[in-house]
Amino acid sequence: MTPPTPLFDDRLRVQTAERLARFPRQESLDATLRPAAVTLVLTPGEHGEACFVITRRTPRLAHHAHQWALPGGRLDAGETAIEAALRETEEEVGLRLSPDSVLGLLDDFPTRSGFCMTPVVAWADAGQTPVGNPDEVERVHVVPLGELLKPEVPVLRQIPESDRPVLSIPMLGTLIHSPTAAILYQLREVVLADRPTRVAHYEQPLFAWK
Numbered sequence: 001m002t003p004p005t006p007l008f009d010d011r012l013r014v015q016t017a018e019r020l021a022r023f024p025r026q027e028s029l030d031a032t033l034r035p036a037a038v039t040l041v042l043t044p045g046e047h048g049e050a051c052f053v054i055t056r057r058t059p060r061l062a063h064h065a066h067q068w069a070l071p072g073g074r075l076d077a078g079e080t081a082i083e084a085a086l087r088e089t090e091e092e093v094g095l096r097l098s099p100d101s102v103l104g105l106l107d108d109f110p111t112r113s114g115f116c117m118t119p120v121v122a123w124a125d126a127g128q129t130p131v132g133n134p135d136e137v138e139r140v141h142v143v144p145l146g147e148l149l150k151p152e153v154p155v156l157r158q159i160p161e162s163d164r165p166v167l168s169i170p171m172l173g174t175l176i177h178s179p180t181a182a183i184l185y186q187l188r189e190v191v192l193a194d195r196p197t198r199v200a201h202y203e204q205p206l207f208a209w210k
Helices: 010-022 081-093 145-149 180-192
Strands: 034-044 050-057 072-074 102-105 115-123 137-144 155-157 166-171 174-177
Touching (some): 010 034, 010 102, 010 180, 034 081, 034 180, 050 180, 072 081, 081 137, 137 145, 145 166, 145 180, 174 180
Parallel strands (some): 034 115
Antiparallel strands (some): 034 050, 034 072, 102 115, 166 174
16 A cells, blocks of 8 residues: 655655755765766645656757656756756756755765766745756656655666666656666655665666666
8 A cells, every 4th residue: 555645844844854864875986977966856736745846858858868857967167966956957947946945965876877966855835836948858747755655666677788676666657767766766765764775776777878
């Protein structure tokens, strides 16, 4: 039986901040990776349930076209991960979030495509609706957190090219793959289940290696 989706309320905000604060976050020490950041935007759904924002990238992009992604991108010169995450969130889905909206960080995730992704968890108060930038985003989805609590999450499978399992999440009528899926799974584990679960060891499908 799937636990209910938590409400988007002060209790969840406090719980999220507290659990992220005591989570022993791991940073990547690989200096060959290009720094990037993504935002796990927590926002209310139509019925007051807590949701997150995920996008489908436009097929016109030169890199990672048509893939599922969290709002984010590479750091500009002199930027912190938090600054980049908030900037990219506004550029990609039109949500203007202040530094005070940031509740904490999850583990860095080294990607096969050569990036070190820092996940930033942020709280988007009611009143803003995410709208995709057509230059980068084909579609924006606001998904209840309860989707991450379903018993079939996660899906693990082996591929011949790696000895590490690929982690995916069934959602929106398809499978969302890592790195996005791994980061969402860690959000579930740390924030919703209060378990300090690591995910950087999970593999990504071959199309994400480029």
